[in-house]
Amino acid sequence: MPTERAAFAARRDRAAAALGKRGLAALLLSPGSDLAYLSGYRIFGSERLTCLVIDANGRATLVVPTLESPRATAAAPDLVQRTWEETEDPYALVAALVTSRGDVAVADQMWALFTLRLQQALPGRAFSLASVITRELRVRKDAHEREALRAVSASADRAYRRVLECAFAGRPERDVASDLAGLLRQEGHDEVTFTIVASGPNGASPHHATGDRRIEEGDAIVLDFGGTREWYCSDITRTVSVGQPSAEVTKVHDTVRRAQEGGYAAARKGASAESVDAASRGVIDEAGYGKFFIHRTGHGIGLDGHEHPYLVRGNAETLEPGMAFSIEPGIYLPGRFGVRIEDIAIIGDDGVAEPLNNANHGLAIVH
Numbered sequence: 001m002p003t004e005r006a007a008f009a010a011r012r013d014r015a016a017a018a019l020g021k022r023g024l025a026a027l028l029l030s031p032g033s034d035l036a037y038l039s040g041y042r043i044f045g046s047e048r049l050t051c052l053v054i055d056a057n058g059r060a061t062l063v064v065p066t067l068e069s070p071r072a073t074a075a076a077p078d079l080v081q082r083t084w085e086e087t088e089d090p091y092a093l094v095a096a097l098v099t100s101r102g103d104v105a106v107a108d109q110m111w112a113l114f115t116l117r118l119q120q121a122l123p124g125r126a127f128s129l130a131s132v133i134t135r136e137l138r139v140r141k142d143a144h145e146r147e148a149l150r151a152v153s154a155s156a157d158r159a160y161r162r163v164l165e166c167a168f169a170g171r172p173e174r175d176v177a178s179d180l181a182g183l184l185r186q187e188g189h190d191e192v193t194f195t196i197v198a199s200g201p202n203g204a205s206p207h208h209a210t211g212d213r214r215i216e217e218g219d220a221i222v223l224d225f226g227g228t229r230e231w232y233c234s235d236i237t238r239t240v241s242v243g244q245p246s247a248e249v250t251k252v253h254d255t256v257r258r259a260q261e262g263g264y265a266a267a268r269k270g271a272s273a274e275s276v277d278a279a280s281r282g283v284i285d286e287a288g289y290g291k292f293f294i295h296r297t298g299h300g301i302g303l304d305g306h307e308h309p310y311l312v313r314g315n316a317e318t319l320e321p322g323m324a325f326s327i328e329p330g331i332y333l334p335g336r337f338g339v340r341i342e343d344i345a346i347i348g349d350d351g352v353a354e355p356l357n358n359a360n361h362g363l364a365i366v367h
């Protein structure tokens with residue numbers, strides 16, 4: 001998060017201006033990344049309503065339960081608060097803060113518990129998604145955000161290099177996953193969000209739930225892991241081989257590696273998001289594995305692990321400096337093994353995709 005409060009106030013001003021341009025009355029943000037982006041305040045979701053109300057007239061007010069007021073003040077001392085006691089109706093408080101004319105936009109991930117009550121409290125106003133406003137603001141990362149993404153990605157790279165020294169053969173996947181989580185923390189992560197260790201046939205499931213399977217000699221293992229450092233997310237995947245890989249693992253890995261390089265080559269300022277997907281997919285199609293690449297090539301990353309832009313067929317959105325996203329082609333052979341290579345890249349001011357992950361892409365041999 002930026003250290004200067006002025007940066008958050010400037011973001012809120014941009015949000016208010018965007019509301020005015022769209023004829024919307026207010027942005028209503030419950031706990032989540034939009035709220036954090038516009039205020040510096042991060043809080044878990046709970047049944048007590050916390051809601052940042054940004055009116056199109058530029059006024060911003062945080063409606064917050066009294067017991068969480070000290071926490072909110074510490075994180076966002078410049079933010080005007082309207083605290084509510086346990087017996088008060090926070091929805092009426094929010095409604096009273098919406099004074100401009102027009103409809104309202106609510107956080108995409110606002111719980112139904114809050115959304116339905118707010119709809120009752122604001123009759124006659126249609127509800128839309130806050131991302132119509134916040135997506136434009138968040139998709140181009142500023143200097144501070146780029147630095148944060150660089151740091152968290154470098155931290156994930158270091159964790160990967162160190163996990164290669166761990167024992168794999170004979171251990172359950174979950175033990176390697178817990179090694180990885182510890183390494184991420186030692187290397188500078190504040191939180192570990194996921195550690196996928198998908199060994200042998202489990203590698204054919206891109207989001208395998210790491211479990212009890214004992215890793216065997218000859219397994220290909222997909223390692224996909226990430227977390228946060230100062231709120232910004234990491235996400236990296238490498239595929240390793242326990243002992244010598246089979247000829248097919250080597251061939252599939254080489255194909256995925258070339259597909260990932262193809263994605264990098266296509267990712268530059270002015271290119272469409274879908275063209276990066278097409279570039280990676282083309283390499284895999286060419287090698288005859290097209291039907292085994294069962295997901296999009298990438299997703300944006302920032303305060304959320306998955307956010308805009310999505311590198312997927314049908315997304316003609318153009319890439320611009322400051323956009324950060326994964327490039328992560330994969331091939332998944334059911335019942336046998338899977339291979340994925342994933343880096344985070346960011347489009348620099350020169351228009352070129354800069355890799356934020358720099359750990360070796362080769363098929364590392366582990367033991």
Ligand code: ZN
Nearest residue numbers: 206207224328
């Ligand atoms: Zn994924």
Ligand code: ZN
Nearest residue numbers: 224235236237
């Ligand atoms: Zn990943």
Ligand code: ZN
Nearest residue numbers: 235326328342
């Ligand atoms: Zn990813």
